[in-house]
Amino acid sequence: MADYSMYTDQELAAFLKQGDEVAYTEIFARYNYILHSHAVNKLRDREEARDIIQEVFTYLWQKKETITFTSSLSGYLYGAVRNAILNRVVHKQVQEKYFDSLKAFSLRGExxxxxxxxxxxxxxxxxxxxxxxxxxxxxxxxxxxxxxxxxxxxxxxxxxxxxxxxxxxxxxxxxxxxxxxxxxxxxxxxxx
The missing domain is CATH 1.10.10.10 (Winged helix-like DNA-binding domain superfamily/Winged helix DNA-binding domain)
Known part of the structure; x- marks a missing residue:
């Protein structure tokens, strides 16, 4: 069996698109820690960061045949994590707005x-x-x-x-x- 750690990101991406599970595992091993650290740095929440990384890698596997890596594999993964973080932030803002409106409503006593x-x-x-x-x-x-x-x-x-x-x-x-x-x-x- 080939040592996938020797392959470039571009080669791994090509293998991934063909459904190669070992390539996927190598990509995960190569990027999981650094992407998780990046997400923790932005979110300040390890569990939430772990959830985001899991979502990104799940999506990567599910859409492996149709994903287009316009720049590089690492660029794609960082972009996916960034977008997932932004979605979480927006979602939190909506939640906070909802809770603030409930709080204001309860304070009015109406x-x-x-x-x-x-x-x-x-x-x-x-x-x-x-x-x-x-x-x-x-x-x-x-x-x-x-x-x-x-x-x-x-x-x-x-x-x-x-x-x-x-x-x-x-x-x-x-x-x-x-x-x-x-x-x-x-x-x-x-x-x-």
């Missing part, structure tokens, strides 16, 4: 029935979507997000690897982001 009904409906919708996740994924996601357990703690409790936990959480977030993204966006527009 009871607006319509607003409370829509908020309850949104919460119920989110819970329904979480309930529709595959059982194992839902269990891991709820332990992570509702019980605030670390990936390591979840892995120990369920006797699975941290990588499996990370993948399950990442996949759950992707599914929920896709299903809830438009609903949350429309809810914010209606709330103005």
């Amino acid at each position: 009871v607006v029935t319509d607003h409370l009904i829509r908020e309850k409906q949104l919460r119920e919708f989110i819970e329904q979507e979480i309930a529709l996740l595959p059982p194992k994924m839902r269990q891991v996601f709820e332990m992570s997000r509702k019980e605030n357990l670390s990936h390591k703690e979840i892995a120990e409790k369920l006797d699975i690897s941290e990588q499996t936990v990370s993948k399950q959480v990442t996949n759950a977030i992707k599914i929920l982001k896709t299903k809830l993204g438009v609903v949350v966006y429309l809810w914010f527009i209606m709330d103005k």
Whole structure:
């Protein structure tokens, strides 16, 4: 078997496009640590950085045949991480705006029935979507997000690897982001 560590990024990218798992593993080994450090530096959150790196590499494998590396493999990976970080930042800003508006609303002491009904409906919708996740994924996601357990703690409790936990959480977030993204966006527009 060839030593893939001797191949250039360009050669690895070509192998990857052909579905070569060993090339993918070498790319992961070559860039995982440095991309994770880069993401931690920007986010100041190791778990969130790990989730982003997992998302980027999952996407890389899923789209291996169709991805075009316009500059270089490293350029593509850094760009993908940068874009994922920006998406997280924007998402956090939307969340903060939502929480700030709820806080301001509660401080006014007003009871607006319509607003409370829509908020309850949104919460119920989110819970329904979480309930529709595959059982194992839902269990891991709820332990992570509702019980605030670390990936390591979840892995120990369920006797699975941290990588499996990370993948399950990442996949759950992707599914929920896709299903809830438009609903949350429309809810914010209606709330103005």
